[in-house]
Amino acid sequence: PIAVRREVMRAEIERERQEAAQRAEAHRSARLAYTQATGDNFEPIDHFNLNHTVADMLARYGFERDRGGKDWKSPLSESGSFSTQDRGDHWVTVSAWGANHGVGQPSRNGNHWGDAFDLFAYFKHGGDKSAAVRAYAQEVRPRPAPPPPAPAAPKVQPRYTLPRGTLEAARNAVAAAFEAWQAAVLAWATLDPQNGTDDLPLVPYAGAALVTTGVGKSTAGLKAIKTLSETLPLTGATGPIVLAVPRHDLADGFKAALQLAGVHAEVYKGRDQDDPQTPGYRMCWRHDEAREVERSGCKVEDTLCSRGRIDCPFKSTCGTQRQQKTRAAVWIVPHAVLWRDPPACIGSPAALIVDEDPSHGLFGGFDALPYKLSLDDLTSPMRGLSLYQNADFVTFADAIAKAARATTDNAGRIATEDVAPTADELTGARKAAFAAMLTPDCDPLTPPKQLGAELARVSQINTRVLRLARLLDMVRKAKDTGAKIVPGLQVYAAQTLEGDTFTAIRMRWKNELGAAWKVPTICTSATIKPELLRTVWPYMGPIAEAQAVMPYTTVRQLNDMAFAQSSIIGDGVYNRNLRRRLRHYIEQRARQFGGLVLVVAQMAVIEALGPMKGVETLHFNALSGVDTYKDARLIIQIGRTQPAPYDVEARAELILGDGIDRLQGWYEKTPAAVTLADDTAGPEVLVLRGKGQAHDHGADK
Numbered sequence: 090p091i092a093v094r095r096e097v098m099r100a101e102i103e104r105e106r107q108e109a110a111q112r113a114e115a116h117r118s119a120r121l122a123y124t125q126a127t128g129d130n131f132e133p134i135d136h137f138n139l140n141h142t143v144a145d146m147l148a149r150y151g152f153e154r155d156r157g158g159k160d161w162k163s164p165l166s167e168s169g170s171f172s173t174q175d176r177g178d179h180w181v182t183v184s185a186w187g188a189n190h191g192v193g194q195p196s197r198n199g200n201h202w203g204d205a206f207d208l209f210a211y212f213k214h215g216g217d218k219s220a221a222v223r224a225y226a227q228e229v230r231p232r233p234a235p236p237p238p239a240p241a242a243p244k245v246q247p248r249y250t251l252p253r254g255t256l257e258a259a260r261n262a263v264a265a266a267f268e269a270w271q272a273a274v275l276a277w278a279t280l281d282p283q284n285g286t287d288d289l290p291l292v293p294y295a296g297a298a299l300v301t302t303g304v305g306k307s308t309a310g311l312k313a314i315k316t317l318s319e320t321l322p323l324t325g326a327t328g329p330i331v332l333a334v335p336r337h338d339l340a341d342g343f344k345a346a347l348q349l350a351g352v353h354a355e356v357y358k359g360r361d362q363d364d365p366q367t368p369g370y371r372m373c374w375r376h377d378e379a380r381e382v383e384r385s386g387c388k389v390e391d392t393l394c395s396r397g398r399i400d401c402p403f404k405s406t407c408g409t410q411r412q413q414k415t416r417a418a419v420w421i422v423p424h425a426v427l428w429r430d431p432p433a434c435i436g437s438p439a440a441l442i443v444d445e446d447p448s449h450g451l452f453g454g455f456d457a458l459p460y461k462l463s464l465d466d467l468t469s470p471m472r473g474l475s476l477y478q479n480a481d482f483v484t485f486a487d488a489i490a491k492a493a494r495a496t497t498d499n500a501g502r503i504a505t506e507d508v509a510p511t512a513d514e515l516t517g518a519r520k521a522a523f524a525a526m527l528t529p530d531c532d533p534l535t536p537p538k539q540l541g542a543e544l545a546r547v548s549q550i551n552t553r554v555l556r557l558a559r560l561l562d563m564v565r566k567a568k569d570t571g572a573k574i575v576p577g578l579q580v581y582a583a584q585t586l587e588g589d590t591f592t593a594i595r596m597r598w599k600n601e602l603g604a605a606w607k608v609p610t611i612c613t614s615a616t617i618k619p620e621l622l623r624t625v626w627p628y629m630g631p632i633a634e635a636q637a638v639m640p641y642t643t644v645r646q647l648n649d650m651a652f653a654q655s656s657i658i659g660d661g662v663y664n665r666n667l668r669r670r671l672r673h674y675i676e677q678r679a680r681q682f683g684g685l686v687l688v689v690a691q692m693a694v695i696e697a698l699g700p701m702k703g704v705e706t707l708h709f710n711a712l713s714g715v716d717t718y719k720d721a722r723l724i725i726q727i728g729r730t731q732p733a734p735y736d737v738e739a740r741a742e743l744i745l746g747d748g749i750d751r752l753q754g755w756y757e758k759t760p761a762a763v764t765l766a767d768d769t770a771g772p773e774v775l776v777l778r779g780k781g782q783a784h785d786h787g788a789d790k
Contacts, residue, residue, distance in 0.1 A: 252636030259637035267313035295626035328439035364408035372408035386551030448621040454597035473525035690727035
């Protein structure tokens with residue numbers, strides 16, 4: 090066996106030598122062609138390898154030699170074995186250190202090999218071969234001095250100004266904003282809605298404050314809620330004060346603070362949230378079935394909770410049922426609740442505070458899974474409608490399908506004038522479609538398997554009806570407003586799971602604030618976008634600014650690299666080296682600063698970087714409203730989220746209610762600058778923007 094292994098090893102060595110010779114010959118041929126074409130015969134890597142032996146490089150970079158032989162132990166090796174062999178013009182390792190650190194290249198038998206230059210590139214230049222080539226070429230053949238620089242172009246002016254107010258002034262501005270809101274709430278509670286008219290209805294107060302992080306808007310908001318909870322009942326108002334926060338996980342902290350101040354506050358929880366009074370259980374003990382009922386277009390209350398005299402067997406212990414009967418002075422809800430009618434436990438709210446910008450929930454249909462309707466589903470007769478109803482319905486649906494097929498728009502938009510039916514006819518067709526909705530033939534005691542089959546049956550009809558109703562309503566609104574295109578609709582070629590293509594209409598839409606939420610409101614955030622807030626509250630007045638200088642905060646921006654997600658999460662040598670360098674930088678800075686250190690990046694980047702010593706991580710979508718890191722000594726932000734141009738343009742059209750000029754391709758690049766602490770323009774950087782960013786109709790994309 091030893092003799093056999095020896096022969097196998099000799100054969101492997103010989104094969105590696107032949108492969109190396111073939112590569113060297115191919116490289117020499119390419120260099121010869123280049124030399125003949127340019128007259129330049131200098132090749133930095135060949136020059137390096139001719140003037141540096143593998144043994145010299147191994148010794149230089151900390152490899153330990155085994156008794157003067159050809160075997161060496163790598164400082165990167167975890168096994169500590171002498172698994173790297175000097176073979177003259179190259180080295181070979183049977184250990185994993187080469188693959189783990191991206192040094193050299195793999196051979197056919199699964200080992201790793203390289204030359205002297207590979208060691209120089211890794212240990213001296215962090216694996217960046219381009220940098221190593223440039224550095225060595227400059228060392229042995231210095232370039233001539235560059236010509237004198239051209240006259241400097243005028244500096245690009247920053248697009249924004251830094252906050253200049255004092256902390257005291259900012260806190261006073263926040264307090265004044267909340268006082269104005271409290272006064273509006275008390276005045277609204279005593280108004281008679283009948284004083285309004287159809288042409289001029291009464292509208293509630295809507296205010297907002299742009300507040301620098303750390304000023305204390307949450308503390309001021311809690312103080313205002315406590316005061317209002319004491320004065321509001323004196324007006325005879327019975328509705329609760331509602332505090333809307335970005336996510337469920339932020340609500341419990343607000344509840345604890347309010348209860349500590351003597352205010353009865355409750356957190357509204359959806360069916361799939363944990364029941365705080367029954368550990369180990371969700372609010373609804375049948376939350377999975379409830380989700381399927383909702384997806385099928387049916388009502389959970391009529392299907393799973395009660396039907397006739399039959400009740401859910403868990404009704405007496407159900408957290409959702411208990412919550413419906415609960416009343417509180419203050420309810421804390423997630424932003425998502427604002428886009429539908431208030432839950433029964435809240436009823437008609439008396440006042441609303443929105444903590445952080447709620448506009449992230451303003452749009453629907455932008456998920457990765459398209460909300461679509463095929464043209465076949467659009468034009469097929471509806472089950473459950475009379476012959477005459479179906480005739481009208483199919484006529485109107487055919488008109489929309491015809492307009493969809495006729496579009497020549499690059500973005501797949503449908504021209505409103507190409508849809509023949511009037512707004513009133515589309516409203517009638519929508520009402521007729523709802524008549525086809527099915528109710529499942531089951532009750533709260535129906536066995537799960539039978540329930541699933543029944544929901545699957547009705548879902549086929551109800552899902553189509555709901556999508557048809559949304560489509561017809563979107564076209565109707567475009568007709569009513571006189572828009573040139575139907576905002577949010579896109580005709581495109583969809584694919585089945587089997588790969589077959591079919592024409593479909595994708596729907597994206599703007600959510601509307603539930604009617605009962607139109608009460609005196611204040612929104613406070615550090616990232617308010619006034620133009621977006623006013624699409625939710627068109628009657629919103631001037632937005633207060635509570636900006637303050639942050640004298641103890643220093644910002645450093647690395648402006649020579651975008652740190653895009655694709656450059657970090659890939660599996661190539663460059664990606665692995667960049668991750669290694671990022672981890673090294675982050676951990677080094679964490680040791681330097683000590684205390685709480687936070688890294689903010691996209692979720693995929695955080696997962697690719699993995700755990701780091703002394704560092705906590707958070708992805709961008711989990712950042713809003715979080716107060717946990719207010720004592721952080723250092724925050725490192727890597728990259729940013731950036732929606733594709735089409736998504737931004739589709740949102741702009743939904744806000745405007747009409748079409749805009751679309752980009753042909755990706756955003757253009759243009760120089761920009763950041764504002765320095767002394768109000769001067771900082772170093773010039775490249776940012777991404779769309780051409781024609783400000784459109785003729787005044788909407789900033």
